[in-house]
Amino acid sequence: MEKKSINESIDEAAIKAKQVVATAGEKAAEAARKAGTAAAEAETKVEKAAEKGEHRLQETAEKAAHAVTEIATKVVHSAQETAQKVVHGAKELANKVEHRVDELRGKPDDQPTPPK
DSSP states (O other), rough: OOOOHHHHHHHHHHHHHHHHHHHHHHHHHHHOOOOOOHHHHHHHHHHHHHHHHHHHHHHHHHHHHHHHHHHHHHHHHHHHHHHHHHHHHHHHHHHHHHHHHHHTTTTTTTTOOOOO
């Protein structure tokens, strides 16, 4: 074996150190690229999930609004029917009272008969 001088050994060690640093730099750059790609993919997935959640929330809100509108329509319709029934009943009662008054006026002395 040939003996190397200290300078040659230092030069070889420096060359190996440069190679190790270069390799480490390449690995670090590769890891950074992969991390950047993973971050971009995660951001895309989060955005898609948020959009999906927003879409579902909007659909739920629309369904709820539709249900409330239907219920309100039914309540209004029911109130209108009830009001019509009350008005009809009041008219019938007014007609009965009017007929009764006419019957009582038609009596010989225009005096109503006292109740027994």
